[in-house]
Amino acid sequence: MDDNRFTWERARRRWLFLSARALMRAGGFGAARRVGAVLGALHYRFGGSERRACLHDLAPLLGRPPGDAEVERLLREAYRVNTVALLEVLSMVDRKLDQSTLEASCRVEGLEHLEAARDGRGAILLATHSGNSLLLAAQLATHGVPVTVVYRHARMMSMQFFAQGLPRYGIDGILANEGFRAYARMVDALRHNRVLFAMVDQGVKKAETGVTMNFLGKQMPMPGGVMQLARQTRAPIVPVVAVAADPVWQFAIQPAMSFMPGGTLEEDMAEVLRETERQILERPQLWSWHHRRWRDFALADA
Numbered sequence: 001m002d003d004n005r006f007t008w009e010r011a012r013r014r015w016l017f018l019s020a021r022a023l024m025r026a027g028g029f030g031a032a033r034r035v036g037a038v039l040g041a042l043h044y045r046f047g048g049s050e051r052r053a054c055l056h057d058l059a060p061l062l063g064r065p066p067g068d069a070e071v072e073r074l075l076r077e078a079y080r081v082n083t084v085a086l087l088e089v090l091s092m093v094d095r096k097l098d099q100s101t102l103e104a105s106c107r108v109e110g111l112e113h114l115e116a117a118r119d120g121r122g123a124i125l126l127a128t129h130s131g132n133s134l135l136l137a138a139q140l141a142t143h144g145v146p147v148t149v150v151y152r153h154a155r156m157m158s159m160q161f162f163a164q165g166l167p168r169y170g171i172d173g174i175l176a177n178e179g180f181r182a183y184a185r186m187v188d189a190l191r192h193n194r195v196l197f198a199m200v201d202q203g204v205k206k207a208e209t210g211v212t213m214n215f216l217g218k219q220m221p222m223p224g225g226v227m228q229l230a231r232q233t234r235a236p237i238v239p240v241v242a243v244a245a246d247p248v249w250q251f252a253i254q255p256a257m258s259f260m261p262g263g264t265l266e267e268d269m270a271e272v273l274r275e276t277e278r279q280i281l282e283r284p285q286l287w288s289w290h291h292r293r294w295r296d297f298a299l300a301d302a
Contacts (some may be wrong), residue, residue, distance in 0.1 A: 036084030093165030
């Protein structure tokens with residue numbers, strides 16, 4: 001099957017991406033919260049099948065009955081939060097944010113945990129798709145922390161979008177789509193005591209490239225590269241939690257994770273996913289539930 005074939009869904013996503021980028025070029029970074037609130041509300045209201053699927057799967061995960069008003073409120077807020085984050089990222093990558101705005105838009109706690117964990121071996125900073133974590137990465141980089149961000153290329157954007165945008169903040173980018181070459185670059189980054197910014201909280205597109213695990217109530221092929229990296233390089237995994245979206249983004253870096261000696265790759269991955277699930281379920285209104293790499297999988301008990 002040709003992954004580059006034309007589909008109307010891909011054309012729609014490409015149009016939405018270009019429209020959002022045009023809005024941010026016109027309004028600037030400061031308009032993202034206002035515009036994101038409007039677009040998030042419209043997405044929630046008119047994204048019927050997507051919204052219903054998320055509500056159906058989220059209610060039992062949170063221990064709530066179908067049609068529960070609190071679940072609807074949390075999901076509506078998640079649409080807003082992550083639309084704002086998306087628009088901010090588009091603006092940041094397209095045009096460099098000035099230092100004062102960068103500092104004022106994001107608060108970070110627990111930097112001492114990251115510095116203690118590095119200790120010459122680098123560190124894997126484990127984030128989630130909760131809000132604008134690019135602000136966190138940019139703030140670390142501008143304060144002298146050597147940051148490498150692992151990202152995926154989507155067909156709706158040009159190949160150079162992140163490749164040219166991330167270096168504006170002193171961030172080294174690694175394109176995960178490059179497979180083994182990308183993995184080798186991640187190993188090299190850790191061996192040079194860099195902070196590798198990565199996420200494991202979405203299923204992978206092809207089952208054979210992941211390890212099937214239970215994540216947020218669903219059996220999904222999950223990316224195993226982060227755990228393989230940690231085992232190969234002995235780099236610690238340091239979770240970072242999205243704490244709040246308003247009035248500014250707030251993140252808290254946690255102490256490095258510890259694992260039982262002699263555990264298998266699957267056992268260690270399960271521990272990482274449990275930590276990730278805990279973070280997400282503590283603040284479900286911040287996570288991107290409507291992303292297709294969680295939404296499109298069936299509940300495990302179905």
